[in-house]
Amino acid sequence: MTTATTPPAVPDDEARRRPAAGTALLSAVGGQNLSLIGALAAVLTVFGLLNDHYLSLTNMQVIAEAATITGLLAVVQTVVIICGGLDISVGSQAGVASVVSAMAFTSTGSNAFAGMAAAVAVGLLVGVLNGAVIVYGRVNPTIATLAGLAAYKGLAQLLSDGRAQGYVLNDAVFVFLGRGRIAGLPVMVWILVAVALAVHVLLTRTDIGRNIYAVGGNDTAARLAGIDINKYLVSVYALIGAVAAVAGILLTARTGSGQPTSGSEGLELKAITAAALGGCALKGGKGTVGGTLLAVALLGALENGLTGQGINSFWQNVAQGALLVVAVVVQQRRTGERAVGLPA
Amino acid sequence: MTTATTPPAVPDDEARRRPAAGTALLSAVGGQNLSLIGALAAVLTVFGLLNDHYLSLTNMQVIAEAATITGLLAVVQTVVIICGGLDISVGSQAGVASVVSAMAFTSTGSNAFAGMAAAVAVGLLVGVLNGAVIVYGRVNPTIATLAGLAAYKGLAQLLSDGRAQGYVLNDAVFVFLGRGRIAGLPVMVWILVAVALAVHVLLTRTDIGRNIYAVGGNDTAARLAGIDINKYLVSVYALIGAVAAVAGILLTARTGSGQPTSGSEGLELKAITAAALGGCALKGGKGTVGGTLLAVALLGALENGLTGQGINSFWQNVAQGALLVVAVVVQQRRTGERAVGLPA
Amino acid sequence: MSRARRATPHSRPPAGRPDPGAGARVEGLTKRFGAVQALSDVTLDLPGGRVTALMGENGAGKSTLLKILTGDHRPTGGRVLLDGRPVDLRSPADARAAGIRIIPQEPEIVPHVPVAENVYVGSLPRRAGRRLDRAELRRRIVADLDRLGFADVLEPDLLGSQLTAAQRQLVEIMRALTGGSAARVIAFDEPTSSLSEHEVDALFALIGRLREQGVAVVYVSHRMQEIFRLADRIAVLRDGALVGVRDAGTTTEHELVRLMVGRDLSTVFVRRPVVTDRVVLDVRGLTTDRVRGIDLRVHAGEVVGLAGLIGAGRSELALALAGDLPVRSGSVTLDGKPLPSGRPGAVIRAGLGLAPEERKAQALFLHRTVRDNISVAVLERLRRFRFVRRAAERDLAQEYTDRLRVRTPSVEHEVRKLSGGNQQKVVLARWLARRPKVLILDEPTRGIDVGAKAEIYRIVADLAEQGVALLVISSELPELLGLADRIVVLQNGRTTGELSRAEATEEAVLALAMAEDISTSDPGASS
Amino acid sequence: STGQESVSGAPSVAPVDGRISITYLQKQGDQEYFVGEAAGAKSKAAELGVDLKVVNLGNDANKTVSEVQSAIARKTNGVIVVVPDPAVGPQVVQTARDARIALLTSDDQVCATGPDPAKCAKSDLVPRIGFSGAQMGGEVGRRAADEYRKAGWNAADTRIVSAWKQDVTVCGDRVRAAKEAFDAVVPGVRVIDVATDNTPTGAQDKVAATVTANPGVKHWVVWGCNDENVQGGVTALQNAGVGPEDIDGVGLGAYLACKDWSGGRPSGMKAALFINGRDVGALAVQTMYDRLKNNKEMPAEAFASTTMVDAATWKSAGVTCN
Numbered sequence A, B: 001m002t003t004a005t006t007p008p009a010v011p012d013d014e015a016r017r018r019p020a021a022g023t024a025l026l027s028a029v030g031g032q033n034l035s036l037i038g039a040l041a042a043v044l045t046v047f048g049l050l051n052d053h054y055l056s057l058t059n060m061q062v063i064a065e066a067a068t069i070t071g072l073l074a075v076v077q078t079v080v081i082i083c084g085g086l087d088i089s090v091g092s093q094a095g096v097a098s099v100v101s102a103m104a105f106t107s108t109g110s111n112a113f114a115g116m117a118a119a120v121a122v123g124l125l126v127g128v129l130n131g132a133v134i135v136y137g138r139v140n141p142t143i144a145t146l147a148g149l150a151a152y153k154g155l156a157q158l159l160s161d162g163r164a165q166g167y168v169l170n171d172a173v174f175v176f177l178g179r180g181r182i183a184g185l186p187v188m189v190w191i192l193v194a195v196a197l198a199v200h201v202l203l204t205r206t207d208i209g210r211n212i213y214a215v216g217g218n219d220t221a222a223r224l225a226g227i228d229i230n231k232y233l234v235s236v237y238a239l240i241g242a243v244a245a246v247a248g249i250l251l252t253a254r255t256g257s258g259q260p261t262s263g264s265e266g267l268e269l270k271a272i273t274a275a276a277l278g279g280c281a282l283k284g285g286k287g288t289v290g291g292t293l294l295a296v297a298l299l300g301a302l303e304n305g306l307t308g309q310g311i312n313s314f315w316q317n318v319a320q321g322a323l324l325v326v327a328v329v330v331q332q333r334r335t336g337e338r339a340v341g342l343p344a
Numbered sequence C: 001m002s003r004a005r006r007a008t009p010h011s012r013p014p015a016g017r018p019d020p021g022a023g024a025r026v027e028g029l030t031k032r033f034g035a036v037q038a039l040s041d042v043t044l045d046l047p048g049g050r051v052t053a054l055m056g057e058n059g060a061g062k063s064t065l066l067k068i069l070t071g072d073h074r075p076t077g078g079r080v081l082l083d084g085r086p087v088d089l090r091s092p093a094d095a096r097a098a099g100i101r102i103i104p105q106e107p108e109i110v111p112h113v114p115v116a117e118n119v120y121v122g123s124l125p126r127r128a129g130r131r132l133d134r135a136e137l138r139r140r141i142v143a144d145l146d147r148l149g150f151a152d153v154l155e156p157d158l159l160g161s162q163l164t165a166a167q168r169q170l171v172e173i174m175r176a177l178t179g180g181s182a183a184r185v186i187a188f189d190e191p192t193s194s195l196s197e198h199e200v201d202a203l204f205a206l207i208g209r210l211r212e213q214g215v216a217v218v219y220v221s222h223r224m225q226e227i228f229r230l231a232d233r234i235a236v237l238r239d240g241a242l243v244g245v246r247d248a249g250t251t252t253e254h255e256l257v258r259l260m261v262g263r264d265l266s267t268v269f270v271r272r273p274v275v276t277d278r279v280v281l282d283v284r285g286l287t288t289d290r291v292r293g294i295d296l297r298v299h300a301g302e303v304v305g306l307a308g309l310i311g312a313g314r315s316e317l318a319l320a321l322a323g324d325l326p327v328r329s330g331s332v333t334l335d336g337k338p339l340p341s342g343r344p345g346a347v348i349r350a351g352l353g354l355a356p357e358e359r360k361a362q363a364l365f366l367h368r369t370v371r372d373n374i375s376v377a378v379l380e381r382l383r384r385f386r387f388v389r390r391a392a393e394r395d396l397a398q399e400y401t402d403r404l405r406v407r408t409p410s411v412e413h414e415v416r417k418l419s420g421g422n423q424q425k426v427v428l429a430r431w432l433a434r435r436p437k438v439l440i441l442d443e444p445t446r447g448i449d450v451g452a453k454a455e456i457y458r459i460v461a462d463l464a465e466q467g468v469a470l471l472v473i474s475s476e477l478p479e480l481l482g483l484a485d486r487i488v489v490l491q492n493g494r495t496t497g498e499l500s501r502a503e504a505t506e507e508a509v510l511a512l513a514m515a516e517d518i519s520t521s522d523p524g525a526s527s
Numbered sequence D: 001s002t003g004q005e006s007v008s009g010a011p012s013v014a015p016v017d018g019r020i021s022i023t024y025l026q027k028q029g030d031q032e033y034f035v036g037e038a039a040g041a042k043s044k045a046a047e048l049g050v051d052l053k054v055v056n057l058g059n060d061a062n063k064t065v066s067e068v069q070s071a072i073a074r075k076t077n078g079v080i081v082v083v084p085d086p087a088v089g090p091q092v093v094q095t096a097r098d099a100r101i102a103l104l105t106s107d108d109q110v111c112a113t114g115p116d117p118a119k120c121a122k123s124d125l126v127p128r129i130g131f132s133g134a135q136m137g138g139e140v141g142r143r144a145a146d147e148y149r150k151a152g153w154n155a156a157d158t159r160i161v162s163a164w165k166q167d168v169t170v171c172g173d174r175v176r177a178a179k180e181a182f183d184a185v186v187p188g189v190r191v192i193d194v195a196t197d198n199t200p201t202g203a204q205d206k207v208a209a210t211v212t213a214n215p216g217v218k219h220w221v222v223w224g225c226n227d228e229n230v231q232g233g234v235t236a237l238q239n240a241g242v243g244p245e246d247i248d249g250v251g252l253g254a255y256l257a258c259k260d261w262s263g264g265r266p267s268g269m270k271a272a273l274f275i276n277g278r279d280v281g282a283l284a285v286q287t288m289y290d291r292l293k294n295n296k297e298m299p300a301e302a303f304a305s306t307t308m309v310d311a312a313t314w315k316s317a318g319v320t321c322n
Ligand SMILES: Nc1ncnc2c1ncn2[C@@H]1O[C@H](COP(=O)(O)OP(=O)(O)OP(=O)(O)O)[C@@H](O)[C@H]1O
Pocket: C033, C036, C037, C038, C056, C057, C058, C059, C060, C061, C062, C063, C064, C065, C105, C407, C416, C417, C418, C419, C420, C421, C422, C447, C449
């Protein structure tokens, strides 16, 4: 999962011999990411020692699969955070999509593609609505999507009457999404890889991505440099809507039915946590898909390990909070930046 | 960001001629607050017409009492947001305090004051810890308190083994807190009034308060002016810890026992919503206690009214989300600021 | 320390000189930022009762020295002495307590509080119980505004976010000169870069008084005239090292430039007029919230200067042309085609570029690289199927950083790590690289060193020769006089006159800029 | 007021003439079971001509108190409550008594004098309609044991996954009862407690982690706090390559289990306890109505029926699967 976007670390002397390439590479991995890699290695080692099967291929797949839905949302959360916004409604959006996909599937006489198309269409619509409220209603992104968190949850519940909808595991397509494998890797994980790669390329290789960083870095400057901020913001929220819909479809495929809230509630915090831990500055203009994915992997590996050890959920909460702090403190110590004012 | 470079249009010569008096009055009520007052009036009128009992004194008291715990947390959230920070762990802190108050009460042989003192002490400790992690660990406030959200919840669960603790309704002091009245108003509401007033005076009438605005508005300026930012931040988080502890104690008094998560989970979002709706800029440096309290009242009145009409929770979610957006859009239309970049 | 006196426009009464050794001294000061050596082994006396000017190219280390002096940066090596005793400056609070103040290069303003609180931030007047003393605050700000001569340009109730660049600068100046314990050392880091003559005069009078009170004044500027008007001694930094201290009375501009740049450099600039009669930019009756009825034509190859005092509306006019401010009435055409309003992107694509005045707030992406900052407005030309051609991008950035001599380890360096002047060059590079038909430069040489200034003038001349229509806003009159074919003067949002190159003198421009009762004499003229 | 001077002893609620208004306060009102309960209550209320307001309390003990007060302020005649936590019970009882309104609980027990219904004197328990958590858990455990014996597994090769949200008190009661019932029939099978968030995906992820951490196990028994936990667990096992014949999942609720069975394929979900929320809601409203209209004493406890259903019987038992 992480290897797709993060080039492996290069041995020291190699890097030193080719300084230009070395620096570029280091900045590609990112000082930020190095400590995440360290933390991930530590987690893998500790649990690997505690349990023989932790490092097995199967368990790695389990971790990856469990992290997929959060991962998808974290990737798009990264984009919107870079852009200077935030989307607290991603979980609710996924819930809407899950319900819509199952209901459209059922009402079209078990047509999986109709179900998915309906979910993505609704996702895009919801995303554009979010963007429009922010851009044209001039509502701060945090508040707008806080409102969305409630409103879209309500929408999902109203559509479904609060019940799980339909049953999709008779359908080959949904079964393939939920349980299939390609080249030994779960289909879900492939989807995450594809989305992450696409977003990574978008952010780093295209002018669109550059402009997204610019908008988040200094919106006045971006506007004066000729970037149509409004267009960008609406598009980014539409992208979130679409990817959240994909997450919702996967939720349906995994659980077998459309779930209005179960399985999607709370995903916003997980996604934001991953993005922030992965190095996104919540003030905008900074962040990478690679860092976010590393953070997703770290949190996933930790949760899996703790569960495998039979640690109860109370200790898991404490451990997760503590790890989050430690990872960031280490990160900050490493970058050694001057401590002025509030840490970003 | 946009306001920093673009002065708002001065409407007419009138405003320019009497800048002091006019501006002062408007800024006392606050352009922000006017639309909240409007929204509140609208909500009260609509539900008052729909239901005879809605505007009764009893129901107003019910609304006030129901909003007290959120209100307390929203007031201190306002302070930390003005200061440029954020505290997502307030709910978990209240949970810890609730459990601690009940357990200390029980283990000291039903000494209510011991229970409360223990809770406040733990609250202060937790607050200082938050502040220290942010200031000395250089962890971004959002991440630090996200970590706290998990960790303190885990702590409350560990302390209580995940169950409600103790029983305090045999004790006169706790019963007084939970059910007593002074001059016809619930004691809880008096506590909120006292805390809000104290914080309001602190923010507007003391140099400490003004320095808090400076730290949040521009931390470099504050630092260069010799303000000890670190001291301020740690103190603000300690204040949050203490007030969250009071909220936790009230939670215990109201529910009759120490609740690790029930009643406190999710309060962080409510508190932040209220602060943001009340006019706090999440970038710091801006906000008032009055605005936040108005927002708390608005949200409380709305929730009570919707429930009274028998609107189910699904529709309530939609309605709350929609109202939040509408209130802010109206607010923004009113201030008529030039729409450049992201709305703050 | 030199005892030689020199003739100055300001006569100095022979005030009682403070003891020798009074003032500040830095010894062996060294500062590294990663691989960048910002200061190396600088030893310099900053005696009380003297103005020590600090000069050097952009990135020479001037701001860094001042930041160490005020506890903002900790030195990698060396120490600071005050009145002969070493002081440990761990934070700006320490430095303030020791009586060291700075007016930083980039004003730091608290946006949502009024001017009064902005000025006294950190030392607000208070009564018992830490209650804010509002009456005293009011009294103090009024008195200080009066005392410092800023009363007519700075309204105490304005919020920080409403201030113009110049007003922000004034707030910073007031911060350093008021409140707290008596100042022993005051450092000005390019305080006049966004001020006009009027405020500059007030400021210099102030500095004169500080000197008489025995304060050690450190003054950083790239403006030779100011240096000679103000300084007693001139210290020159090059590449982080002190290359010489000269007595202001005996040195020459020529010598200073050679010290700074390491070679001879002609700072005299003569431009060859290449004006055509093809109107490129045609503005008629343009009215916004603060400018009214502006008529303006700029021809291909013409450089039109915009002059005026603080708040005259020059920047507002520029932003309105760039599509960033709502236009109430009037029309603007570019090459005969109407210019869209309200959308800077469309305006840029139509061929008009604006390098805005406030680099930090309006132009720079501080956490992005030099390359990103330059290419942001040119990406449309640098992409193939929306993929950025990175080699072409790097070449472009390299070309312009070379031409403008941006002092940066590489184009991949983060812009926030550059010195102020170098950041300004990056902003200019962006718009030069864009090659628009009409280029508006708002205070283009703010904080730029002598050598680079000459280069910028040459580029402006080149652009004019290529037929670009240029509109230059500058508060530095000599610059405008040297550059512009024609000068349009604004006052209070209206044009008060136009001077051809031949007519334009400092006196003539100032007369139009300060012309009284223009607005009161015909009140009904505005829309 | 000190808050002390409340009426004690038995509440004196006068019968109501005129239109009756009842407020139904439910914990976790967005969960499928409680949605059904609300629907049952509403249709019964419509039938009886009663005003009914249903309020979702989430998991919020504090909101419970607020909503009781709020209902009183709206002059409701009776409150039916499913408390998020039994510890808030005494406060609810006290508030209702002060206002002299009738109080009935559904699903979870409430004690008038202390936080723990288990330690409560019989006379202090508030009348209740519902299911007994212990009884439900017991049925689940017994059915799981039956399946275990039928399959002929042995303790060494078998593990039990017990999945629930560990800070929900009633969940703990259910799984504990299931374990006791199971042990009573087949002792000695090891139980692995899995902490979940009571959602299918949460359970699936956690159980998947548990399975890989315990690779030698051949057969798995799965139970949990609700259908979500069991269905998620069974799915995780099947995804990990455990065949349906090696899984003994017994659900609680049957609303997700039925979806597995509707596919017609063999499933690790062997059975599920069908608890019909609609019946509970309707019965609760009826009981309250009788009390308010006819002054009929409320029974101390009334249980709606539960049925153990499986792939063969669920349709005939009346489980509706949407
Ligand atoms: N925070 C920083 N991180 C890295 N490098 C820095 C930092 N601040 C300054 N530098 C580097 O230190 C050198 C000296 O910068 P300084 O700001 O002192 O220059 P200056 O003489 O004030 O220039 P200017 O006239 O442009 O203001 C420059 O090369 C600059 O890039």
